[in-house]
Amino acid sequence: MLQALNINKIFKSEGLETQVLKDISLEIPEGEFLSIVGRSGSGKTTLLNVLSTLVRPDDGELIYQGSDLTTMRDSGLNRLRHADFSVIFQFHHLVPYLTALENTLLPFMRTIKPTSRELVERGRECLERVGLAGKENRLPSNLSGGEQQRVAIARALIKSSRILFADEPTGSLDKSTGEEIMELITDLNREGLTVVMVTHDPEYAKLANRSVTMEDGIFVQ
Numbered sequence: 001m002l003q004a005l006n007i008n009k010i011f012k013s014e015g016l017e018t019q020v021l022k023d024i025s026l027e028i029p030e031g032e033f034l035s036i037v038g039r040s041g042s043g044k045t046t047l048l049n050v051l052s053t054l055v056r057p058d059d060g061e062l063i064y065q066g067s068d069l070t071t072m073r074d075s076g077l078n079r080l081r082h083a084d085f086s087v088i089f090q091f092h093h094l095v096p097y098l099t100a101l102e103n104t105l106l107p108f109m110r111t112i113k114p115t116s117r118e119l120v121e122r123g124r125e126c127l128e129r130v131g132l133a134g135k136e137n138r139l140p141s142n143l144s145g146g147e148q149q150r151v152a153i154a155r156a157l158i159k160s161s162r163i164l165f166a167d168e169p170t171g172s173l174d175k176s177t178g179e180e181i182m183e184l185i186t187d188l189n190r191e192g193l194t195v196v197m198v199t200h201d202p203e204y205a206k207l208a209n210r211s212v213t214m215e216d217g218i219f220v221q
């Protein structure tokens, strides 16, 4: 479904060059749940950001549905990301002054009239799916950390994404809340969503079909 071929990424700061990804190749079949583990600084986030097209690699190819995304223009990438990809982060990135429902509808705020009844109904269904029925009108500050992460997942659901990229989605949650979020992600994968997840937790990595370990910009093992 998504194939990375010989990806390299170098960051330059203050005259210093760091090669963060070294000739990385990876194939993610449709429906897979892949986990990426490794020490802090090993390049996991950078790899996830390259795979989700948030960061362009210096060279290499990223093949999705027959096209190389590394050469696609920003406008094309934006369209593709909007249609097929969703990203959730360790810190949920909700908009603080929008309600849970409005945050869920956010991907469509620019393209469809936010008052579209059908869309609002779908937003409610997505929130129900993640266990937030009745909390649609709460601001993020009135939701727990786990609930905020659920809103981020609802936002991924409303788009009917094909791939969910998750960067340490349980990283800021307590153990039992983290387990609930993992259960939700696992369920979504069973229903067909392809999942690529960075995690620190070996227990959560085991929930995936496959796990790759990064060390200093390469895969080890």
Ligand SMILES: Nc1ncnc2c1ncn2[C@@H]1O[C@H](COP(=O)(O)OP(=O)(O)O)[C@@H](O)[C@H]1O
Residues within 6 Å of the ligand: 011, 012, 013, 018, 020, 038, 039, 040, 041, 042, 043, 044, 045, 046, 047
């Ligand atoms: N935008 C950036 N500019 C410069 N260096 C960066 C940038 N992003 C990440 N790095 C460096 O790349 C390395 C890998 O970072 P990252 O991909 O965030 O690792 P991980 O997610 O495994 O902790 C680190 O040494 C980090 O300091």
Ligand SMILES: [Mg+2]
Residues within 6 Å of the ligand: 044, 045, 046
């Ligand atoms: Mg990281």
